[in-house]
Amino acid sequence: MKVTFFNTKAYDKQFFTEANQAHGHQLEFLEVPLNENTCVLAKGATVVCVFVNDTVNAPVLRQLAENGTKLLALRCAGYNNVDLPEAAQLGVQVVRVPAYSPYAVAEHTVALILTLNRNTHRAYNRVREGNFALNGLMGFDLHGKTVGLIGLGKIGLVTARILKGFGCRVLGYDVQSCPEAEEIGLEVVSLDQVFAEADIVSLHCPLTPQTYHLINDASIAQMKKGVMLINTSRGGLIDTQAVIRGLKTEKIKYLGIDVYEEEGNLFFEDQSGKVIQDDVFMRLLSFNNVLITGHQAFFTSEALHGIAQVTLQNITDFEQGQTLVNEVKA
Structure with a gap:
């Protein structure tokens, strides 16, 4: 399954690439944040993966849905940056990582x-x-x-x-x-x-x-x-x-x-x-x-490993039609 990552750093690519060996998804890493100007870059990706400061408002969600996105995978616990009612209306499911370390x-x-x-x-x-x-x-x-x-x-x-x-x-x-x-x-x-x-x-x-x-x-x-x-x-x-x-x-x-x-x-x-x-x-x-400090409290090797594992498992569960245990609903 094609997954487009926004707002990625070298450490994201490292930990997700390692964890993906057990899942086999097609991962595309973009350094730019997700917003109304960059959402077009996810065209063709069934899954879009974002972080805490990405913009996932109604206009962005509408554009993602038009471009074929079915799942929004948050590689974080917080979801206050996502317009959940709009996602539900568009049929875009949202999953997160409720706990890592x-x-x-x-x-x-x-x-x-x-x-x-x-x-x-x-x-x-x-x-x-x-x-x-x-x-x-x-x-x-x-x-x-x-x-x-x-x-x-x-x-x-x-x-x-x-x-x-x-x-x-x-x-x-x-x-x-x-x-x-x-x-x-x-x-x-x-x-x-x-x-x-x-x-x-x-x-x-x-x-x-x-x-x-x-x-x-x-x-x-x-x-x-x-x-x-x-x-x-x-x-x-x-x-x-x-x-x-x-x-x-x-x-x-x-x-x-x-x-x-x-x-x-x-x-x-x-x-x-x-x-x-x-x-x-x-x-x-x-x-x-x-x-x-610059939002580094989560930044340990154990936490990044856990985030990658849970995020990719969320995506695999979606691909296989399993229950999304970490789904966030409006």
């Missing part, structure tokens, strides 16, 4: 927490310049601190286990029940309690109309002064302008993000030779207590 994202979450707390990024630069002064590098013990996790899926629960190992009190909130909470020693509480009691708030929920700008002026006002805010989930969970206001008033003392709500024109590309036009993003970079 929750450890990858959970461990990156803790890496952000530790880096911000102990200023290891700043210390690294100082030592390279021969500056061994400790002034301005003081952190705090994680042991005994309260961490609030919003979203208790696979990643949230792995994050909880790691933080319990540090001796943290871990609070969690989710719209669904969490049977594993008691086993982990996780306190399932209301969202208001997470905001009110957590020294560190970490986001692990999907982006939906209900969670869009979950972190805003009102929710920040509920938080402790000096809170640490971490987001390795989806950029749109945070109202960036509200967070900047929180940083300026020092309500938010630390911010660590691996995602950004306007990352589509920034992340996954080398922008070092360009002038970045996003003034809001540049304002974030001006704070010395803000740590930004």
